[in-house]
Amino acid sequence: MNDKYIHIGRTDDHVIEECAELTKVLIKAKRFGIDNYNPNDPSKTTNREKIKYEMNDVRIAINLLEQEI
Secondary structure: OOHHHOOOOOHHHHHHHHHHHHHHHHHHHHHHOOOOEOOOOOOOOEHHHHHHHHHHHHHHHHHHHHHHO
16 A cells, blocks of 8 residues: 555545455466466566555555544
């Protein structure tokens, strides 16, 4: 989650967006393999690492929403 945009838009929209990003990387991992990576990615970040990153972003967004409601 980019801190630069954390206060732009509604908190529930952030949760939806982060869940969508997690869904995207989960599907990529299922399709191409959890330990695979995009061949055009110079950092060779695996799908497993991307899933962990997106899971953390979802947690942050949910925590912010919980505080708000």
